[in-house]
Amino acid sequence: MKLEPLLARVGRGGIVADGAWGSVLLDRGLPAGHAPETWTLERPETIAALAQEYLDAGAEIVTTNTFGGSPPRLRLHGLEDRLETINRRGVELVRDVVQGRAYVSASVGPSGVLLKPCGTADPEEIQEGFARQIDALAQAGADIICIETMTDLVEASLAVRAARSSAPDLPVIATMTFDLTPRGPFTIMGVSVEQAARGLEYAGAHIVGANCGGGVDAMVDVARAFQVHARVPIAIRPNAGLPERRGDRLVYLDTPERFAETAAPLLASGIAIVGGCCGTTPAHIRALRARVAP
Amino acid sequence: METLNHLSRLLQEGDDSGVDALTREAIASGIPAEDILRALLAGMAVVGERFKEHEIFLPDVLLAARAMHAAMGHIKPLLIAQGVPGGTKVVIGTVSGDLHDIGKNLVGIMLQGAGFEVLDLGSDVPPERFVDTAVAAGAPVIALSALLTTTMVRMREVVDMLAQRGLRGRILTIVGGAPVTETFAREIGADAYAFDATSAAARVRALLPVA
Numbered sequence: 001m002k003l004e005p006l007l008a009r010v011g012r013g014g015i016v017a018d019g020a021w022g023s024v025l026l027d028r029g030l031p032a033g034h035a036p037e038t039w040t041l042e043r044p045e046t047i048a049a050l051a052q053e054y055l056d057a058g059a060e061i062v063t064t065n066t067f068g069g070s071p072p073r074l075r076l077h078g079l080e081d082r083l084e085t086i087n088r089r090g091v092e093l094v095r096d097v098v099q100g101r102a103y104v105s106a107s108v109g110p111s112g113v114l115l116k117p118c119g120t121a122d123p124e125e126i127q128e129g130f131a132r133q134i135d136a137l138a139q140a141g142a143d144i145i146c147i148e149t150m151t152d153l154v155e156a157s158l159a160v161r162a163a164r165s166s167a168p169d170l171p172v173i174a175t176m177t178f179d180l181t182p183r184g185p186f187t188i189m190g191v192s193v194e195q196a197a198r199g200l201e202y203a204g205a206h207i208v209g210a211n212c213g214g215g216v217d218a219m220v221d222v223a224r225a226f227q228v229h230a231r232v233p234i235a236i237r238p239n240a241g242l243p244e245r246r247g248d249r250l251v252y253l254d255t256p257e258r259f260a261e262t263a264a265p266l267l268a269s270g271i272a273i274v275g276g277c278c279g280t281t282p283a284h285i286r287a288l289r290a291r292v293a294p
Numbered sequence: 295m296e297t298l299n300h301l302s303r304l305l306q307e308g309d310d311s312g313v314d315a316l317t318r319e320a321i322a323s324g325i326p327a328e329d330i331l332r333a334l335l336a337g338m339a340v341v342g343e344r345f346k347e348h349e350i351f352l353p354d355v356l357l358a359a360r361a362m363h364a365a366m367g368h369i370k371p372l373l374i375a376q377g378v379p380g381g382t383k384v385v386i387g388t389v390s391g392d393l394h395d396i397g398k399n400l401v402g403i404m405l406q407g408a409g410f411e412v413l414d415l416g417s418d419v420p421p422e423r424f425v426d427t428a429v430a431a432g433a434p435v436i437a438l439s440a441l442l443t444t445t446m447v448r449m450r451e452v453v454d455m456l457a458q459r460g461l462r463g464r465i466l467t468i469v470g471g472a473p474v475t476e477t478f479a480r481e482i483g484a485d486a487y488a489f490d491a492t493s494a495a496a497r498v499r500a501l502l503p504v505a
Contacts, residue, residue: 076416076417076418077418114356114399117357118352118353118356118357119356151352179348181348182347182348183348186348186351187351188351188352189351189352189353190350190351190352190353190354242472244473
């Protein structure tokens with residue numbers, strides 16, 4: 001099945017994307033301290049099963065298990081020499097499941113290191129690292145490059161530029177993570193929604209927005225700010241609230257119903273893509289989809 | 295003390311070359327190193343508070359910490375010569391590789407800012423590495439961070455290992471991270487709990503005997 005180009009599809013109306021990967025894999029037994037990407041190699045059936053569940057729940061965009069697939073992050077786990085395999089297999093597993101019934105959105109998370117002058121990382125090296133990851137993702141047949149959970153606009157822009165040069169034919173979604181402050185939403189690095197919207201678009205992102213953060217209610221404020229400042233379509237993927245501990249388990253407080261009730265109006269208000277981040281599950285996406293049918 | 299107020303202000307602005315120069319000037323003019331340290335710590339406390347209130351952001355904290363570091367380079371030798379305990383070591387790390395380790399890094403920055411020497415073991419650190427490093431380096435404090443409940447449970451292993459080796463009370467533990475609570479800290483026998491990076495530095499200071 002041939003997919004309509006994403007930007008054309010977005011032009012026809014809002015899209016429901018999938019929910020979390022990392023927190024669901026932890027729930028399904030990913031040992032603490034293990035990079036989620038290791039399961040692409042060791043437990044591909046679990047990855048494929050989750051992709052299938054999101055597809056069945058009605059997600060029109062399914063994310064790959066490649067969030068930590070950049071060189072600095074893989075290095076933390078001694079996996080840098082598996083970079084190509086982890087990213088290529090990450091895409092293939094989702095592709096084989098969705099078979100053209102949903103967009104395969106290749107996840108690219110932060111490098112985890114701070115750039116100069118705050119940290120020691122060299123921007124060129126970081127951009128080259130993203131390019132290596134994105135090369136592998138694009139060659140494996142990703143439909144979208146999704147740069148997410150960014151807090152530093154410089155790093156996010158490096159990733160967007162890497163995507164535009166390594167995968168010139170693919171649409172790029174770039175989202176950052178905001179906290180609500182008395183002066184409005186800011187990332188921990190001090191980036192406002194206005195700066196993010198302009199900066200990400202300037203770097204070449206086709207779709208901009210926010211993911212993760214303090215839950216779906218907080219995200220309504222962030223979405224509104226993007227609607228004021230963004231000139232390109234907007235993607236919003238909230239957490240299911242902030243986690244709380246119950247015994248030895250981590251519980252996200254927004255139930256599927258509660259999540260859907262607040263997230264669905266975002267689509268109605270013109271947000272192009274709405275999905276979930278940490279704590280959301282196929283049940284959250286199913287509930288969201290039920291409210292925005294068909 | 296106009297000089298010290300100015301120094302504290304420069305630190306809050308993250309002006310590392312300004313702080314560097316004024317610290318040397320203050321020393322040359324005979325201001326005691328302890329007073330200089332107090333002014334710097336007061337400046338860092340303001341930075342921590344403003345960060346907590348979202349008035350400033352991580353880059354501002356990092357720049358202030360770097361200015362602090364520049365000043366410490368000048369006053370540390372003086373403090374040591376005067377027998378004032380400066381640069382107490384703190385071993386820090388996440389007990390198990392979390393998805394995000396920014397919280398731990400932030401605590402490290404605030405501790406450095408507060409004048410501690412931070413030995414950062416990174417992520418996914420096995421319990422024996424925390425304990426061995428603290429013993430080898432003579433660090434009286436181990437700071438443990440976890441973001442996820444599953445990893446949080448492993449904090450207990452570090453506390454237990456200290457007990458097994460007869461080091462409880464001599465090496466103290468402080469725990470923190472999104473899912474960690476004061477109750478949990480008490481449950482596992484940790485010596486302290488910190489809600490955020492700013493309070494972590496204050497709590498570590500409070501753990502240690504006053505010189």
